[in-house]
Amino acid sequence: MTQNVLVTGGAGYIGSHACKKLRAAGYVPVTFDNLSTGWEDAVKFGPFERGDLLDRARLDEVFSKYQPITVMHFAAFSQVGESMKDPGKYWRNNVIGSLQLIEAAADAGCLNFVFSSTCATYGDQDNIVLNEDSVQLPINSYGASKRTIEDILANFEQSHSLKSVIFRYFNVAGCDPEGEVGEFHQPETHLIPLMLDAITEKRDALTIFGTDYDTPDGTCIRDYVHVCDLVDAHVLGLKWLENDKGSRVFNLGTGKGFSVREVLEQSRVVTNKQVPHVEGPRRAGDCTKLVSGSERAVTELGWLPERSNMKTMIEDAWNWHQTGHYEK
Numbered sequence: 001m002t003q004n005v006l007v008t009g010g011a012g013y014i015g016s017h018a019c020k021k022l023r024a025a026g027y028v029p030v031t032f033d034n035l036s037t038g039w040e041d042a043v044k045f046g047p048f049e050r051g052d053l054l055d056r057a058r059l060d061e062v063f064s065k066y067q068p069i070t071v072m073h074f075a076a077f078s079q080v081g082e083s084m085k086d087p088g089k090y091w092r093n094n095v096i097g098s099l100q101l102i103e104a105a106a107d108a109g110c111l112n113f114v115f116s117s118t119c120a121t122y123g124d125q126d127n128i129v130l131n132e133d134s135v136q137l138p139i140n141s142y143g144a145s146k147r148t149i150e151d152i153l154a155n156f157e158q159s160h161s162l163k164s165v166i167f168r169y170f171n172v173a174g175c176d177p178e179g180e181v182g183e184f185h186q187p188e189t190h191l192i193p194l195m196l197d198a199i200t201e202k203r204d205a206l207t208i209f210g211t212d213y214d215t216p217d218g219t220c221i222r223d224y225v226h227v228c229d230l231v232d233a234h235v236l237g238l239k240w241l242e243n244d245k246g247s248r249v250f251n252l253g254t255g256k257g258f259s260v261r262e263v264l265e266q267s268r269v270v271t272n273k274q275v276p277h278v279e280g281p282r283r284a285g286d287c288t289k290l291v292s293g294s295e296r297a298v299t300e301l302g303w304l305p306e307r308s309n310m311k312t313m314i315e316d317a318w319n320w321h322q323t324g325h326y327e328k
């Protein structure tokens, strides 16, 4: 029997990599995406259903057509800076959209749900290495919106026996080493693609957002995970639910943090070119340090991150940057 997985946001950066991995694992990824930030060119591994999470009738139609065994929910707005300027956009799309999806899934009897949450739900916590039991005190609207969806999932477990695997991502980077899919945001706001753009003069110098943080070199520290490792964890999460292991939260980090300046330096090493940059003020909503171990994912899911070292992530991103693109 065909095993359909409904992948919201399957036309986006992480969702498209997940579709490739699902296909390789023998599932049929059905992409549900409104193309607000995704690319139809990135939907290569299964059917495409264009639709918006806020359109309940469209969701019902797609659930009825494909009868998915699991939902993987990637579709969301995810820019910290923007979420501070336009919180309504984040609460409407991320929270109300997710609620519509969760209700549609529950009503369709699709009770396995894999959810993309974020380290931004933890907030700023005195330079500690986080784990899944760390208190969640988000300091930006993006993190708050994701935290709320986690709560909704817990409520639907009580009411409808909906089981969820929640992944709290740290900073996702790199691309498919085979170059079939990659990272392409319009506008781009993420550090590594912006650096590569600055190196190739596709845009002006990179601005370092804040040099007065309480870190060794004054710039923010983040824990970077390769997108291929991240989506591997999602397939393990799906199998976890298939095996009736119950709802669980997993952090996906490496336990090692890199400051903005350290990422810049690694980019210089990989590309053999200086990253043009200037120093600027802090960006609203940024935490000083977000780093997590992945002990739980490793021991319980059997997750084996293989490409999550900074050199490989930048090499893969650089490769895609020079060869890959999508067209609207």
Ligand code: UDP
Binding pocket: 080, 171, 189, 190, 191, 192, 194, 206, 207, 208, 209, 210, 220, 221, 222, 260, 283, 286
């Ligand atoms: N950053 C920066 N300049 C930029 C973009 C990002 O200094 O033009 C910093 C940002 O402040 C953060 C880190 O790079 O400390 C990673 O930011 P990104 O937006 O890639 O991911 P986020 O941590 O917001 O999810």
